[in-house]
Amino acid sequence: MKTISIANQKGGAGKTTLLVVLATALAVNYGYRVLVIDGDPQQSITKLRASDEPALAGEREFLSDPTLDFPYPVVSQELAAIPDYLAQVEEAFDITFIDLPGRADSSLLNDVLASSEVVLVPMQATFLDQQATLDFLAILHVLAEYCKKENLEFQPFGVTSRKTASREEKEMNEFADAAGLARFASTLGNRVAYTRLSSLFSFLDLDYLKRIDAKPSIEQEVRAMCDELVAKANLSPATVPATV
Ligand SMILES: Nc1ncnc2c1ncn2[C@@H]1O[C@H](COP(=O)(O)OP(=O)(O)O)[C@@H](O)[C@H]1O
Ligand SMILES: [Mg+2]
Known part of the structure; x- marks a missing residue:
């Protein structure tokens, strides 16, 4: 299991x-547990x-399958309990987000971070975000050493x-590079x-994209990020064949 x-x-x-x-696409389309x-x-x-419960009820009816379930469980845990909890579920899942x-x-x-194999740091480029992210990069640096x-x-x-393709975003990327934080090429x-x-529903599901008035190009954007995560996190091939 990889913890992300x-x-x-x-x-x-x-x-x-x-x-x-990421979680929905990797469960629904890539077949990861x-x-x-x-x-x-x-x-x-x-x-x-x-x-999302009403949408699940609707799908059960639409597909005449009362056993249909969500693509992954969501479990609430106190931070203090998470490291031990991860050890318990190690065999049952491929990826824990x-x-x-x-x-x-x-x-x-x-x-919790030290118990994770991968940490994704969403970076936003406004001034206040830059400051908070820079503080966080310092913490990550210490953890990486440990x-x-x-x-x-x-x-x-x-x-x-x-x-946003803004000047601030370019600056944020430069900060991250200077701090030695590797970055995803996909965005x-x-x-x-x-x-x-x-x-x-996954953003790789073109019918779903149509239903929420989203551009089909979102599919490529999300797929590129999933592929990059699979590669960078060294995820082994899914145990169940992918549906799409
Ligand atoms: N790529 C995106 N495009 C548009 N809105 C986004 C995007 N990512 C996040 N948001 C919006 O920004 C707000 C904060 O996002 P959220 O994921 O809740 O952040 P966090 O979990 O870090 O607090 C939410 O209203 C969310 O819908
Ligand atoms: Mg949140």
């Missing part, structure tokens, strides 16, 4: 959105899942998950479609 945390000290950086987009841990006291993903709060007790947060000493796999990546655009998140 999505983290940044800044609230509103796009953590939850990036997590749901995905688990999502909601470690954010704001419980955004837990609330999203609850709001962890949604983390913007602000948290740093030692608890650090334990994990190296302990021989633990630990790969942090900056991800532009709300691309997600700043699009209304990403505010229409679903933990049931």
Whole structure:
């Protein structure tokens, strides 16, 4: 199992959105056994899942399949409990995504990050975001040193998950490069479609894109990011064949 945390000290950086987009596509279309841990006291993903219940009921009826379930479970866990919880679910899943709060007790947060093989850091380019992200890069640096000493796999990546192509964004990328933070080449655009998140339907599903009035080009954008994550996280091929 690979544990992938999505983290940044800044609230509103796009953590939850990036997590749901990736988790849903990797479960539905790539066939990975995905688990999502909601470690954010704001419980955004837990609330999203609850709001997706009527859509699941609709799909069950539409497909005449009362056993149809969500593509992955969402489990709420206190930060302090997450490292032990990960050990328990190790065999049952291929990928565990962890949604983390913007602000948290740093030692608890650090334990969760150090238990993750990959940390995705959504980077936004406004001045305040830059400051918060820079502080966070310093923490990641310390953690990376620690994990190296302990021989633990630990790969942090900056991800532009709300691309604006602004001067500030270019600056943010330069900061990240100077800080030695590896970056994803693929990006997600700043699009209304990403505010229409679903933990049931994937953005790789062209019918779903049509239903939410989204451009079909989103499919390529999301696929490129999934492919890059699979490669960078060294994910082994999925145990179940992909549906698309
Ligand atoms: N790529 C994007 N395009 C448009 N809106 C986005 C995008 N990513 C995030 N958002 C919006 O930005 C806000 C904050 O995103 P969210 O994922 O909740 O951040 P966080 O979990 O870091 O607090 C939400 O309203 C979300 O819909
Ligand atoms: Mg969030």
